[in-house]
Amino acid sequence: MDKTHIIDLKNISMEYDGTKVLDNINFYIRKNEFLTLLGPSGCGKTTTLRIIGGFEKPTEGRVIFEGRDITNIPPYERQINTVFQKYALFPHMNVFENIAFGLKIKKVPKDEIEKRVKEMLRLVNLRGFEKRSIDSLSGGQQQRVAIARALVNEPKVLLLDEPLGALDLKLRKEMQTELKNMQKRVGITFVYVTHDQEEALTMSDTIVVMDKGQIQQIGTPVDIYNEPENAFVAKFIGESNIVDGIMHEDYVVEFANRVFECVDKGFEKKEEVDVVIRPEDLEIVPLEEGQLNGVVTSVTFKGVHYEMIVKDGNIDWMIHSTIMEPVGTEIGMRVLPENIHIMKKVVEK
């Protein structure tokens, strides 16, 4: 992947009527990467996207596009196109006219418009749909038209605001792969907004996890899943057991009234921390071999694995395992040192 930055967001803050929705956002987007802004609703991810698109002006901070400050440039002068959440297709135009809209505005010659629209329709698998009205299309087809309408302008960056939110699960999975393939084929930088962590993990090169208007972590999907920086990220990405712990010294942590070896260091002595363990990292072992033990209180079949809740004192451990232990069984559990993630407690402001 190209290392040059195409977009830099510098100290972006945003306020609406006195409430801060974005608080000092800093990150960069590299050329041709698939970057996802991930977070729960109200975390500021859509606002961030709208600032990049030019639909909102940040209260503070700069947006740099290829080295040029574009903070005050209106959307129609940016080489950025957007796929809107509800597609925002023009209802008074047919499929062809919708896709051709941007090219017509730019006064591209007619035969070239024809050619490029045709090409786009092929790319999004909608050949022969030129004359169709927007109402007659299914959600998935409208989605494709929206993508074609944006991509036909050959933008340098494509912004996508939860574009798959309105589709059903199966179609969503299909479109995820399709979008990712499309992005590789056309070689355009994609900035994608979603609250669906699975979607983010499957499609992205880089994920920016946001919460309460702040960036929680930036990294590759693997980094973010395996090395969440704080309890929020751990909880939001995949499922996690988060328990209170005390750091005795480097590489030694106490939680659930036991002392464990771990791989983290750099905490103060006796510092209170959050301990995060993924449910699939808790291994079921015979009672006498367990570092932890408890009684199974519930079992749910999840398809690939079983999800079990194991009560250990006042902690409920969630375990994912292909082996099922019936409710009421007392079991032992083990966890490898590298699977114990220690995080600084987040001080609530």
Add this chain to the structure above:
Amino acid sequence: MRMKWTSYPYILWMIIFIVVPLALILLYSFTVGEEGGITNLRFSLDNFRRFLDPKYLDVLWISINLALKSTLITMVLGYPLAMIIAKEKPKKRNVMILLLVIPMWMNFLLRTYAWLTLLGKNGFINYIITKLGFAPLNLIYNDRAVLLGMVYNFLPFMVLPIYSVLVKIDKSLIEAAEDLGANKFEVFSKVTFPLSIPGIITGITMVFMPAVSTFVISRLLGGGQYMLIGNLVEQQYLWVGDWHFGSAISIIMMAFILVTMAITAKFDNQKEGGGGLW
């Protein structure tokens, strides 16, 4: 189509108040007979033939001309106003709509009378003009006064339908157009305006129809001698007592409005499926 018994009252209502009067007007227009009576009628096209007299055609022409002018003026004034209101925040929007509608709470006649005192020879405006040392102006009892009355009375009927269409246009469509490179003017001409056409059509219908058939505004602001098609009908019914000719004029008027509406609806249907009236 099967009808539920609950619809009978409405059907009855429609028969009494719409079908019967229409049928009577049709009957009268194609017959001649004694004054006001329903017996002794003879079929005849005389009433329609009579209308072809240039002096009546003139009246028709003046009426249409004035109605078209007032429709055009309300549109030119109303569209920007509707746009301004639709752009505001909901709270301010409601206040503005209220201000627009409040005059309509007053009686139509009173509202028009109010213009008499404003425009009259010794009215408010002339009072100020003479105080400033100018000669009083002839503001009333002419075409312009009637036109003013029409525009004033019918403006809300143009603004409201356009406003309600504009306010419903999805903001993301505007943003999408901007995103695709359209500047403010292009956004308006290629997205906002085409999407508001149904509202304009409704507005035109709502203004043109009452404007072309009004007789109150022309009577009050045009003076006793002023004759529009509505006054002609009124005169035939109330003063001359020729219900047959009055009915024939009404039928001609209705046919004319019908044709006009069909033409406007054509514009509407080109873009959107299913128009309002058709």
